[in-house]
Amino acid sequence: xxxxxxxxxxxxxxxxxxxxxxxxxxxxxxxxxxxxxxxxxxxxxxxxxxxxxxxxxxxxxxxxxxxxxxxxxxxxxxxxxxxxxxxxxxxxxxxxxxxxxxxxxxxxxxxxxxxxxxxxxxxxxxxxxxxxxxxxxxxxxxxxxxxxxxxxxxxxxxxxxxxxxxxxxxxxxxxxxxxxxxxxxxxxxxxxxxxxxxxxxxxxxxxxxxxxxxxxxxxxxxxxxxxxxxxxxxxxxxxxxxxxxxxxxxxxxxxxxxxxxxxxxxxxxxxxxxxxxxxxxxxxxxxxxxxxxxxxxxxxxxxxxxxxxxxxxxxxxxxxxxxxxxxxxxxxxxxxxxxxxxxxxxxxxxxxxxxxxxxxxxxxxxxxxxxxx
Amino acid sequence: xxxxxxxxxxxxxxxxxxxxxxxxxxxxxxxxxxxxxxxxxxxxxxxxxxxxxxxxxxxxxxxxxxxxxxxxxxxxxxxxxxx
Ligand SMILES: Cc1cc2nc3c(=O)[nH]c(=O)nc-3n(C[C@H](O)[C@H](O)[C@H](O)COP(=O)(O)OP(=O)(O)OC[C@H]3O[C@@H](n4cnc5c(N)ncnc54)[C@H](O)[C@@H]3O)c2cc1C
Ligand code: FES
Numbered sequence: 001x002x003x004x005x006x007x008x009x010x011x012x013x014x015x016x017x018x019x020x021x022x023x024x025x026x027x028x029x030x031x032x033x034x035x036x037x038x039x040x041x042x043x044x045x046x047x048x049x050x051x052x053x054x055x056x057x058x059x060x061x062x063x064x065x066x067x068x069x070x071x072x073x074x075x076x077x078x079x080x081x082x083x084x085x086x087x088x089x090x091x092x093x094x095x096x097x098x099x100x101x102x103x104x105x106x107x108x109x110x111x112x113x114x115x116x117x118x119x120x121x122x123x124x125x126x127x128x129x130x131x132x133x134x135x136x137x138x139x140x141x142x143x144x145x146x147x148x149x150x151x152x153x154x155x156x157x158x159x160x161x162x163x164x165x166x167x168x169x170x171x172x173x174x175x176x177x178x179x180x181x182x183x184x185x186x187x188x189x190x191x192x193x194x195x196x197x198x199x200x201x202x203x204x205x206x207x208x209x210x211x212x213x214x215x216x217x218x219x220x221x222x223x224x225x226x227x228x229x230x231x232x233x234x235x236x237x238x239x240x241x242x243x244x245x246x247x248x249x250x251x252x253x254x255x256x257x258x259x260x261x262x263x264x265x266x267x268x269x270x271x272x273x274x275x276x277x278x279x280x281x282x283x284x285x286x287x288x289x290x291x292x293x294x295x296x297x298x299x300x301x302x303x304x305x306x307x308x309x310x311x312x313x314x315x316x317x318x319x320x321x322x323x324x325x326x327x328x329x330x331x332x333x334x335x336x337x338x339x340x341x342x343x344x345x346x347x348x349x350x351x352x353x354x355x356x357x358x359x360x361x362x363x364x365x366x367x368x369x370x371x372x373x
Numbered sequence: 374x375x376x377x378x379x380x381x382x383x384x385x386x387x388x389x390x391x392x393x394x395x396x397x398x399x400x401x402x403x404x405x406x407x408x409x410x411x412x413x414x415x416x417x418x419x420x421x422x423x424x425x426x427x428x429x430x431x432x433x434x435x436x437x438x439x440x441x442x443x444x445x446x447x448x449x450x451x452x453x454x455x456x
Contacts, residue, residue, distance in 0.1 A: 220437075221437065255412050294436075
């Protein structure tokens with residue numbers, strides 16, 4: 001029973017998506033999870049399925065992944081809470097309005113629909129936004145899900161196709177085709193996928209950095225908000241590599257609750273909520289939506305995004321021909337899970353991929369090390 | 374014995390007479406309506422009566438999610454089941 005075609009380490013949304021994709025393709029899949037499937041960063045995230053355009057490679061993967069989510073849409077169970085909310089990128093001033101137009105051009109060139117909103121249009125789409133904003137860009141096909149139940153769904157589908165979940169032990173070591181667990185037992189597999197999120201036990205040298213994030217959720221206020229809103233300034237602040245930053249990012253949940261983000265901090269590996277940055281984050285949100293100040297938040301938590309130096313995930317083979325990576329998804333792992341899983345399955349089955357997999361190959365790490373001297 | 378003073382609160386749109394000094398959750402209970410509905414639509418009413426369980430939330434004078442077990446009725450107050 002201890003031998004697999006594909007052995008996946010980590011049952012976050014990435015590992016679970018890989019398990020589903022491989023099991024459905026007829027491969028014999030095992031998935032090792034030390035704790036609770038979907039309980040890591042996947043349970044801490046926001047669940048925004050969003051096309052992002054920081055780089056052509058990021059645009060390609062998010063667009064592709066979003067299209068895979070759309071294919072899944074009708075078969076997802078209601079617990080996944082998939083809602084086609086659309087994103088509005090909110091432009092505060094004319095300078096940001098120029099970015100709206102630039103963004104629309106980039107999206108259009110990639111075949112992603114978007115609609116420019118002027119000041120009056122954004123006010124009518126989202127009446128609780130403060131008056132006098134310059135406008136925004138509506139991306140109607142972006143969606144919202146509840147990530148841990150999506151991971152559970154992927155895992156259940158994988159298990160229906162024969163995948164085996166091995167819970168309660170951490171993988172501590174891999175050698176060619178062999179995984180050692182923390183109780184000393186071993187599992188063998190022709191292909192091992194490392195999908196352990198922030199845990200670097202297996203490859204301690206892999207360039208990955210944690211970026212702490214805070215989120216707050218409110219009580220139920222149905223119809224307060226219609227779309228997921230993100231300030232365009234988010235792009236500026238999210239790019240800062242060294243400084244702490246906050247940005248207005250708010251998401252409507254099916255329950256009528258509002259999920260409010262977001263913060264980014266480097267070098268803070270302490271999981272407790274940080275009141276100073278939380279205050280800054282909520283002030284920022286209230287600045288865009290003054291009525292938020294009168295609502296009550298019922299919970300606050302933190303989570304860690306796992307970032308690579310070039311902000312693209314590691315998807316693909318390593319120098320060990322049996323070891324493959326699916327790590328470093330930063331703030332886009334929920335969105336990108338189906339795309340990453342499909343790229344790996346393509347590799348295993350010698351299928352031609354629908355998008356070019358080379359920008360995400362881990363082999364670039366060696367090159368990055370050389371480049372950084 | 375003198376009758377205790379009463380006042381009027383509007384519960385789900387119906388004028389209801391309550392003894393002065395009643396807490397809102399008691400008035401809602403007396404009116405026979407739930408304080409709130411759960412996500413699946415199930416009725417919920419006061420449980421702990423001391424402000425810690427949040428089961429007694431209702432809309433009071435237009436403000437949602439008020440813990441009604443901690444509020445005393447005022448004359449003319451409007452109270453609505455929280456949905
Ligand atoms: C605040 C915040 C907001 C976010 N918002 C969004 C968003 O809106 N949209 C989006 O697309 N993404 C978002 N993300 C990012 C997203 O949550 C992550 O990219 C994604 O969840 C990563 O999934 P994962 O499977 O790689 O990691 P994880 O979910 O952390 O899963 C890794 C799993 O591996 C297990 N594990 C670890 N080590 C071992 C071991 N040695 N052996 C066995 N098992 C092990 C862990 O227990 C865990 O279950 C957000 C993240 C944060 C923190
Ligand atoms: S009944 Fe418990 S908080 Fe009011």
